[in-house]
Amino acid sequence: MNIRELKLFRHLAGTLHFGRTSQACNITPSGLTRAMQRLENELGHELFHRDKRSVSLSPSGVVFREYAEEVINRWSELQNSLSRNDTLQGELSLYCSVTAILSILPAIFNRFRKEHPDVFLHLQTGDAAKALYKIYNGEADISVAALPDQQPEGLDFIELIKTPLIFIAPDNHPRTITYNGIDINWRRTPIIVPERGLGRDRVDRWFEKKSIEPNIYSQVAGNEAIIAMVGMGCGVGVVPKLVLDQSVLKEQVTILDVSPKLKPFSVGICTAQKNRRNPVIAAFWDIATREAYDVQSI
Numbered sequence: 493m494n495i496r497e498l499k500l501f502r503h504l505a506g507t508l509h510f511g512r513t514s515q516a517c518n519i520t521p522s523g524l525t526r527a528m529q530r531l532e533n534e535l536g537h538e539l540f541h542r543d544k545r546s547v548s549l550s551p552s553g554v555v556f557r558e559y560a561e562e563v564i565n566r567w568s569e570l571q572n573s574l575s576r577n578d579t580l581q582g583e584l585s586l587y588c589s590v591t592a593i594l595s596i597l598p599a600i601f602n603r604f605r606k607e608h609p610d611v612f613l614h615l616q617t618g619d620a621a622k623a624l625y626k627i628y629n630g631e632a633d634i635s636v637a638a639l640p641d642q643q644p645e646g647l648d649f650i651e652l653i654k655t656p657l658i659f660i661a662p663d664n665h666p667r668t669i670t671y672n673g674i675d676i677n678w679r680r681t682p683i684i685v686p687e688r689g690l691g692r693d694r695v696d697r698w699f700e701k702k703s704i705e706p707n708i709y710s711q712v713a714g715n716e717a718i719i720a721m722v723g724m725g726c727g728v729g730v731v732p733k734l735v736l737d738q739s740v741l742k743e744q745v746t747i748l749d750v751s752p753k754l755k756p757f758s759v760g761i762c763t764a765q766k767n768r769r770n771p772v773i774a775a776f777w778d779i780a781t782r783e784a785y786d787v788q789s790i
Contacts, residue, residue: 493534495567498560501539504528505557505627508540508547516616516631531556538768545713565770565786582772583612587627588636589620591735593684596636596652596759603779611772619714621689627764633773638690638757643696648764650780655734657694657754660745665725678702682709682727684718691715694754695730701752719745732757760784 504513504524514521532539537552549557568582588597593615604611616632623637627647639649662668670680678699683706686692692711699706709727712718717736722729723744732758736742761780767773 493531497531498564500527502630505549506631556772569769578608580608580775581610584772584776585614585632585721586634587616587632590617591738592636594738600783604776613659633767634763637762638759640690646763646765648765648782649760651758651760652784653759654756655732656756658733659728659730659748659750660722661728661748662722662725663744663746667727678704678706682707684710684712684721684727684729687711687713697714698754
């Protein structure tokens with residue numbers, strides 16, 4: 493077995509989806525299948541249970557996943573210890589939303605690339621609500637995420653910014669909102685909410701505390717999609733203000749003054765605690781820590 497195959501296994505053990513792993517790792521599905529078969533033949537044990545509808549780790553696969561993580565980390569340490577010119581080498585996978593690329597990461601990336609130009613950065617973008625899952629599943633070394641109310645076990649987190657969680661309404665479709673006097677009638681006004689994640693949890697709790705069963709029009713994956721639907725007059729939505737500030741559609745919506753305010757997001761980078769021993773991840777973590785300190789000192 494080789495490091496490439498171990499990395500493929502680690503990614504597949506996280507996604508449990510041959511198509512997504514083959515696309516993310518730039519390998520054909522058939523090539524990925526052959527690589528996993530070679531590992532299984534060398535070990536003499538089945539690593540995955542497969543059928544036409546699903547893929548799952550076998551008991552041997554669960555044990556081998558820990559081994560693969562250890563070997564990959566040790567390999568990274570070895571590469572850097574053998575480097576003749578003391579330059580950090582290797583690769584770093586990072587998952588974030590497009591908003592994070594535009595607003596949070598530029599300063600960190602600039603510092604990291606300047607100090608460690610030989611490290612290859614692999615960037616994945618998508619729904620911010622999936623950020624923690626990407627870490628848990630081993631699909632990313634570092635994610636930009638909103639910190640839950642209770643910090644998950646096994647994860648480390650550096651706060652970089654706080655942003656309000658806001659209600660937005662269409663700017664050109666005033667009839668979207670139904671009122672009882674001066675108050676919004678949430679039982680009749682259509683609401684567009686996040687499909688999953690911390691934003692959805694906080695919206696649900698907000699309505700529960702007001703003893704209101706909201707009129708949910710749509711459950712959407714991705715904050716930009718929520719802004720687009722609100723701008724078209726489909727309903728009232730909830731998004732982080734950081735996302736709205738970066739959106740090309742921000743002129744199509746208006747921020748509602750609601751009470752009480754939703755709890756703001758603490759946004760930062762996170763990684764698995766076990767990843768911190770990886771020298772590449774440790775270097776990125778150090779730079780993010782310095783950047784967070786510089787921001788807080790302003």
